[in-house]
Protein backbone atom coordinates (compact mmCIF):
# COMPACT_ATOMS: atom_id res chain seq x y z
CA UNK A 636 0.00 0.00 0.00
CA UNK A 637 1.25 3.43 -0.86
CA UNK A 638 1.11 5.97 1.96
CA UNK A 639 -0.41 9.32 1.03
CA UNK A 640 2.09 12.16 1.16
CA UNK A 641 2.40 15.61 -0.35
CA UNK A 642 3.25 15.75 -4.05
CA UNK A 643 5.54 18.74 -4.78
CA UNK A 644 4.81 20.94 -7.78
CA UNK A 645 8.13 21.92 -9.28
CA UNK A 646 8.62 24.78 -11.73
CA UNK A 647 10.24 23.92 -15.08
CA UNK A 648 13.34 25.99 -14.32
CA UNK A 649 16.90 25.06 -13.33
CA UNK A 650 16.21 24.67 -9.57
CA UNK A 651 13.01 22.72 -10.29
CA UNK A 652 14.83 20.36 -12.67
CA UNK A 653 17.71 19.89 -10.20
CA UNK A 654 15.21 18.99 -7.48
CA UNK A 655 13.50 16.55 -9.85
CA UNK A 656 16.81 14.90 -10.81
CA UNK A 657 17.69 14.54 -7.11
CA UNK A 658 14.36 12.80 -6.44
CA UNK A 659 15.00 10.37 -9.33
CA UNK A 660 18.54 9.71 -8.03
CA UNK A 661 17.22 8.54 -4.68
CA UNK A 662 14.66 6.22 -6.29
CA UNK A 663 11.66 8.58 -6.10
CA UNK A 664 8.98 9.31 -8.69
CA UNK A 665 8.63 12.52 -10.71
CA UNK A 666 5.97 13.25 -13.31
CA UNK A 667 7.32 15.37 -16.16
CA UNK A 668 6.03 16.79 -19.44
CA UNK A 669 6.99 15.23 -22.75
CA UNK A 670 5.67 16.50 -26.07
CA UNK A 671 3.11 13.65 -26.08
CA UNK A 672 1.72 13.34 -22.54
CA UNK A 673 3.10 13.69 -19.00
CA UNK A 674 5.20 10.68 -18.01
CA UNK A 675 5.53 9.19 -14.51
CA UNK A 676 9.30 8.85 -14.27
CA UNK A 677 11.54 6.68 -12.14
CA UNK A 678 15.14 5.44 -12.51
CA UNK A 679 14.90 2.59 -15.04
CA UNK A 680 17.88 0.82 -13.37
CA UNK A 681 16.35 0.85 -9.89
CA UNK A 682 14.00 -2.06 -9.10
CA UNK A 683 12.27 -0.33 -6.18
CA UNK A 684 11.71 2.87 -8.15
CA UNK A 685 10.15 0.93 -11.02
CA UNK A 686 8.02 -1.08 -8.60
CA UNK A 687 6.79 2.22 -7.14
CA UNK A 688 5.67 3.34 -10.62
CA UNK A 689 3.45 0.26 -10.93
CA UNK A 690 2.08 0.78 -7.41
CA UNK A 691 1.33 4.49 -7.91
CA UNK A 692 -0.57 3.81 -11.14
CA UNK A 693 -2.24 0.59 -10.00
CA UNK A 694 -0.79 -0.91 -13.19
CA UNK A 695 -0.70 -4.69 -13.77
CA UNK A 696 2.97 -5.62 -13.34
CA UNK A 697 3.11 -7.68 -16.54
CA UNK A 698 2.83 -4.54 -18.67
CA UNK A 699 6.28 -3.30 -19.69
CA UNK A 700 7.27 0.37 -19.58
CA UNK A 701 9.00 2.70 -22.04
CA UNK A 702 12.54 3.75 -21.08
CA UNK A 703 13.31 7.38 -21.99
CA UNK A 704 16.87 8.31 -22.91
CA UNK A 705 18.63 11.50 -23.96
CA UNK A 706 19.71 10.43 -27.45
CA UNK A 707 20.15 7.55 -29.87
CA UNK A 708 23.67 6.78 -28.55
CA UNK A 709 22.25 6.13 -25.09
CA UNK A 710 19.52 4.01 -26.70
CA UNK A 711 22.13 1.92 -28.56
CA UNK A 712 23.82 1.11 -25.26
CA UNK A 713 20.56 -0.49 -24.08
CA UNK A 714 19.17 -2.15 -27.23
CA UNK A 715 20.49 -3.65 -30.47
CA UNK A 716 19.77 -1.41 -33.46
CA UNK A 717 19.55 -2.57 -37.08
CA UNK A 718 19.48 -0.33 -40.17
CA UNK A 719 15.73 0.25 -39.89
CA UNK A 720 16.06 1.31 -36.25
CA UNK A 721 18.86 3.72 -37.12
CA UNK A 722 16.81 5.22 -39.96
CA UNK A 723 13.76 5.69 -37.76
CA UNK A 724 15.83 7.15 -34.93
CA UNK A 725 17.61 9.54 -37.29
CA UNK A 726 14.29 10.67 -38.77
CA UNK A 727 12.00 10.91 -35.73
CA UNK A 728 14.18 11.29 -32.60
CA UNK A 729 13.87 13.34 -30.56
CA UNK A 730 10.12 12.98 -31.00
CA UNK A 731 6.92 10.99 -30.44
CA UNK A 732 8.21 7.60 -31.62
CA UNK A 733 8.94 4.54 -29.44
CA UNK A 734 11.00 1.66 -30.82
CA UNK A 735 10.68 -1.91 -29.51
CA UNK A 736 14.06 -3.56 -30.01
CA UNK A 737 16.09 -6.52 -28.69
CA UNK A 738 17.47 -5.74 -25.24
CA UNK A 739 21.27 -5.96 -25.01
CA UNK A 740 22.56 -8.68 -22.72
CA UNK A 741 24.08 -7.23 -19.58
CA UNK A 742 22.17 -3.95 -19.79
CA UNK A 743 21.55 -2.42 -16.38
CA UNK A 744 17.81 -1.89 -17.03
CA UNK A 745 15.62 -3.30 -14.24
CA UNK A 746 13.78 -6.43 -15.44
CA UNK A 747 10.60 -4.85 -14.06
CA UNK A 748 10.79 -2.25 -16.88
CA UNK A 749 10.60 -4.93 -19.57
CA UNK A 750 8.35 -7.23 -17.54
CA UNK A 751 11.05 -9.85 -18.01
CA UNK A 752 10.94 -9.71 -21.85
CA UNK A 753 14.14 -9.79 -23.88
CA UNK A 754 12.95 -6.70 -25.76
CA UNK A 755 12.68 -3.08 -24.65
CA UNK A 756 10.64 -0.03 -25.68
CA UNK A 757 12.87 3.08 -26.03
CA UNK A 758 12.09 6.69 -26.76
CA UNK A 759 13.99 9.98 -26.99
CA UNK A 760 11.47 12.71 -26.12
CA UNK A 761 11.68 16.12 -27.78
CA UNK A 762 10.08 18.40 -25.17
CA UNK A 763 12.84 20.65 -23.77
CA UNK A 764 11.82 19.97 -20.15
CA UNK A 765 12.09 16.22 -20.73
CA UNK A 766 15.47 16.65 -22.43
CA UNK A 767 16.74 18.83 -19.59
CA UNK A 768 15.54 16.35 -16.98
CA UNK A 769 17.27 13.44 -18.74
CA UNK A 770 20.48 15.50 -18.97
CA UNK A 771 20.32 16.54 -15.29
CA UNK A 772 19.60 12.97 -14.14
CA UNK A 773 22.09 11.33 -16.50
CA UNK A 774 20.40 7.94 -16.84
CA UNK A 775 17.45 6.12 -18.41
CA UNK A 776 14.02 7.08 -17.04
CA UNK A 777 11.17 4.55 -17.12
CA UNK A 778 7.93 6.43 -17.64
CA UNK A 779 4.41 5.33 -18.44
CA UNK A 780 1.77 8.01 -18.82
CA UNK A 781 1.24 9.73 -15.43
CA UNK A 782 -2.36 8.64 -14.81
CA UNK A 783 -4.02 5.90 -12.75
CA UNK A 784 -4.05 2.74 -14.91
CA UNK A 785 -6.92 2.68 -17.41
CA UNK A 786 -7.68 6.39 -17.14
CA UNK A 787 -7.23 9.28 -19.56
CA UNK A 788 -3.57 10.30 -20.04
CA UNK A 789 -2.50 13.68 -18.60
CA UNK A 790 -1.52 16.55 -20.89
CA UNK A 791 -1.21 19.17 -18.12
CA UNK A 792 0.34 19.15 -14.64
CA UNK A 793 -3.11 19.63 -13.07
CA UNK A 794 -4.30 16.41 -14.76
CA UNK A 795 -1.41 14.58 -13.07
CA UNK A 796 -2.33 16.04 -9.68
CA UNK A 797 -6.00 15.13 -10.22
CA UNK A 798 -5.06 11.45 -10.65
CA UNK A 799 -1.92 10.89 -8.59
CA UNK A 800 -1.72 13.55 -5.84
CA UNK A 801 -0.16 12.02 -2.74
CA UNK A 802 1.08 8.96 -4.66
CA UNK A 803 4.19 10.44 -6.31
CA UNK A 804 6.99 12.70 -5.04
CA UNK A 805 6.68 15.57 -7.51
CA UNK A 806 5.38 16.86 -10.81
CA UNK A 807 7.26 19.33 -13.00
CA UNK A 808 4.78 21.86 -14.34
CA UNK A 809 5.74 22.44 -17.97
CA UNK A 810 2.32 23.54 -19.23
CA UNK A 811 0.27 21.77 -21.90
CA UNK A 812 1.81 19.02 -24.06
CA UNK A 813 2.22 20.00 -27.72
CA UNK A 814 1.31 16.68 -29.40
CA UNK A 815 -1.28 15.45 -26.90
CA UNK A 816 -1.48 11.75 -27.81
CA UNK A 817 1.10 9.13 -26.83
CA UNK A 818 4.04 8.10 -28.98
CA UNK A 819 3.69 5.76 -31.93
CA UNK A 820 5.10 2.37 -30.88
CA UNK A 821 6.91 0.50 -33.66
CA UNK A 822 8.16 -3.03 -33.07
CA UNK A 823 11.27 -3.99 -35.04
CA UNK A 824 11.55 -7.47 -33.51
CA UNK A 825 10.30 -8.86 -36.83
CA UNK A 826 8.85 -7.05 -39.85
CA UNK A 827 8.20 -3.43 -38.80
CA UNK A 828 4.79 -3.22 -37.12
CA UNK A 829 2.91 -0.40 -35.39
CA UNK A 830 1.81 -1.69 -31.96
CA UNK A 831 0.08 1.60 -31.07
CA UNK A 832 -0.74 4.50 -33.42
CA UNK A 833 0.42 7.81 -31.99
CA UNK A 834 2.15 11.12 -32.53
CA UNK A 835 4.06 10.03 -35.65
CA UNK A 836 1.54 9.05 -38.36
CA UNK A 837 1.84 5.43 -39.60
CA UNK A 838 2.29 6.83 -43.12
CA UNK A 839 5.48 8.63 -42.05
CA UNK A 840 6.86 5.44 -40.47
CA UNK A 841 6.13 3.51 -43.67
CA UNK A 842 7.83 6.21 -45.76
CA UNK A 843 10.96 5.56 -43.71
CA UNK A 844 11.06 1.74 -43.47
CA UNK A 845 8.64 0.48 -46.13
CA UNK A 846 5.27 -1.25 -45.76
CA UNK A 847 4.20 -2.08 -42.20
CA UNK A 848 2.99 -5.47 -40.97
CA UNK A 849 0.08 -5.96 -38.63
CA UNK A 850 1.33 -6.99 -35.17
CA UNK A 851 0.85 -10.74 -34.86
CA UNK A 852 -1.80 -11.36 -32.16
CA UNK A 853 -0.07 -14.52 -30.92
CA UNK A 854 3.37 -12.91 -31.11
CA UNK A 855 5.13 -13.48 -27.77
CA UNK A 856 6.69 -10.05 -28.33
CA UNK A 857 3.30 -8.35 -28.43
CA UNK A 858 2.40 -8.47 -24.70
CA UNK A 859 -1.04 -7.64 -23.40
CA UNK A 860 -0.37 -3.96 -22.93
CA UNK A 861 -2.64 -1.28 -21.47
CA UNK A 862 -2.36 0.55 -24.77
CA UNK A 863 -3.52 -2.64 -26.45
CA UNK A 864 -6.45 -3.42 -24.15
CA UNK A 865 -9.88 -2.73 -25.60
CA UNK A 866 -10.99 -0.52 -22.69
CA UNK A 867 -8.40 2.09 -21.85
CA UNK A 868 -8.07 5.85 -21.62
CA UNK A 869 -11.55 5.61 -20.13
CA UNK A 870 -13.50 8.61 -18.82
CA UNK A 871 -16.30 8.01 -16.28
CA UNK A 872 -19.05 8.93 -18.74
CA UNK A 873 -20.28 6.62 -21.52
CA UNK A 874 -19.04 7.75 -24.94
CA UNK A 875 -20.87 7.59 -28.29
CA UNK A 876 -18.65 7.94 -31.39
CA UNK A 877 -19.19 9.25 -34.95
CA UNK A 878 -21.98 11.54 -33.68
CA UNK A 879 -23.06 14.00 -36.39
CA UNK A 880 -25.74 15.33 -34.02
CA UNK A 881 -26.08 15.13 -30.24
CA UNK A 882 -29.12 14.11 -28.17
CA UNK A 883 -30.60 16.59 -25.67
CA UNK A 884 -28.90 15.12 -22.59
CA UNK A 885 -25.49 14.63 -24.19
CA UNK A 886 -22.31 16.69 -24.02
CA UNK A 887 -21.08 16.97 -27.63
CA UNK A 888 -17.36 16.97 -28.37
CA UNK A 889 -17.07 18.60 -31.78
CA UNK A 890 -14.65 18.47 -34.69
CA UNK A 891 -14.73 20.94 -37.57
CA UNK A 892 -18.32 21.88 -38.43
CA UNK A 893 -19.83 19.27 -36.06
CA UNK A 894 -20.45 20.40 -32.48
CA UNK A 895 -22.18 23.23 -30.68
CA UNK A 896 -19.76 24.42 -27.97
CA UNK A 897 -16.50 25.92 -29.30
CA UNK A 898 -14.80 25.14 -25.95
CA UNK A 899 -15.53 21.45 -26.58
CA UNK A 900 -14.50 21.43 -30.26
CA UNK A 901 -11.31 19.41 -30.84
CA UNK A 902 -10.48 21.67 -33.78
CA UNK A 903 -12.96 24.15 -35.22
CA UNK A 904 -10.85 24.27 -38.41
CA UNK A 905 -10.79 20.46 -38.67
CA UNK A 906 -7.01 20.16 -38.10
CA UNK A 907 -6.09 16.70 -36.69
CA UNK A 908 -2.85 18.02 -35.18
CA UNK A 909 -4.74 20.60 -33.13
CA UNK A 910 -7.37 17.96 -32.28
CA UNK A 911 -4.74 15.56 -30.92
CA UNK A 912 -3.24 18.28 -28.74
CA UNK A 913 -6.66 19.07 -27.23
CA UNK A 914 -8.14 15.55 -27.10
CA UNK A 915 -7.42 14.45 -23.51
CA UNK A 916 -8.12 17.85 -21.99
CA UNK A 917 -11.48 18.08 -23.75
CA UNK A 918 -12.34 14.48 -22.76
CA UNK A 919 -11.75 15.53 -19.14
CA UNK A 920 -13.84 18.70 -19.50
CA UNK A 921 -16.72 16.75 -21.07
CA UNK A 922 -16.47 14.04 -18.43
CA UNK A 923 -16.72 16.62 -15.64
CA UNK A 924 -20.25 17.51 -16.80
CA UNK A 925 -21.43 14.12 -15.51
CA UNK A 926 -23.58 13.42 -18.60
CA UNK A 927 -23.18 10.99 -21.53
CA UNK A 928 -20.73 12.21 -24.15
CA UNK A 929 -21.14 12.17 -27.95
CA UNK A 930 -18.07 12.70 -30.15
CA UNK A 931 -18.12 14.04 -33.71
CA UNK A 932 -16.47 11.98 -36.47
CA UNK A 933 -12.73 12.53 -36.97
CA UNK A 934 -11.22 11.52 -40.35
CA UNK A 935 -9.04 8.41 -39.97
CA UNK A 936 -5.88 9.85 -41.57
CA UNK A 937 -2.54 10.99 -40.14
CA UNK A 938 -2.95 11.85 -36.44
CA UNK A 939 -6.67 11.10 -36.86
CA UNK A 940 -5.79 7.40 -36.57
CA UNK A 941 -4.27 7.88 -33.12
CA UNK A 942 -7.23 10.05 -32.08
CA UNK A 943 -9.76 7.43 -33.25
CA UNK A 944 -7.77 4.65 -31.56
CA UNK A 945 -7.95 6.49 -28.21
CA UNK A 946 -11.65 7.34 -28.71
CA UNK A 947 -12.52 3.70 -29.49
CA UNK A 948 -10.77 2.57 -26.30
CA UNK A 949 -12.46 5.31 -24.29
CA UNK A 950 -15.83 4.12 -25.63
CA UNK A 951 -15.22 0.37 -25.23
CA UNK A 952 -17.26 -1.63 -22.70
CA UNK A 953 -15.53 -1.45 -19.29
CA UNK A 954 -16.13 -4.93 -17.91
CA UNK A 955 -14.07 -7.75 -19.40
Ligand code: TXA
Nearest residue numbers: 671673674699700754755756779780817818860861862
Ligand atom coordinates in the same frame (compact mmCIF):
# COMPACT_ATOMS: atom_id res chain seq x y z
O1 TXA B 1 4.08 9.04 -25.37
C1 TXA B 1 4.32 8.04 -24.69
O2 TXA B 1 4.67 6.96 -25.18
C2 TXA B 1 4.19 8.20 -23.17
C3 TXA B 1 5.22 9.21 -22.71
C4 TXA B 1 5.24 9.37 -21.23
O3 TXA B 1 6.48 8.84 -23.22
N1 TXA B 1 4.35 6.95 -22.50
C5 TXA B 1 3.41 5.97 -22.56
O4 TXA B 1 3.74 4.86 -21.81
O5 TXA B 1 2.38 6.04 -23.20
P1 TXA B 1 2.70 3.72 -21.42
O6 TXA B 1 3.40 2.89 -20.40
O7 TXA B 1 1.40 4.29 -21.02
O8 TXA B 1 2.59 2.86 -22.70
C6 TXA B 1 3.71 2.09 -23.09
C7 TXA B 1 3.29 1.02 -24.07
C8 TXA B 1 2.45 -0.03 -23.43
O9 TXA B 1 1.34 -0.31 -24.27
C9 TXA B 1 3.42 -1.19 -23.33
O10 TXA B 1 2.84 -2.43 -23.30
C10 TXA B 1 4.27 -1.00 -24.56
O11 TXA B 1 4.48 0.38 -24.56
N2 TXA B 1 5.55 -1.68 -24.43
C11 TXA B 1 6.54 -1.41 -23.57
N3 TXA B 1 7.56 -2.29 -23.70
C12 TXA B 1 7.21 -3.14 -24.69
C13 TXA B 1 7.83 -4.27 -25.29
N4 TXA B 1 9.00 -4.71 -24.90
N5 TXA B 1 7.15 -4.89 -26.29
C14 TXA B 1 5.93 -4.42 -26.69
N6 TXA B 1 5.30 -3.38 -26.15
C15 TXA B 1 5.92 -2.74 -25.16
Ligand code: MG
Nearest residue numbers: 779780788861
Ligand atom coordinates in the same frame (compact mmCIF):
# COMPACT_ATOMS: atom_id res chain seq x y z
MG1 MG C 1 -0.70 4.97 -20.64
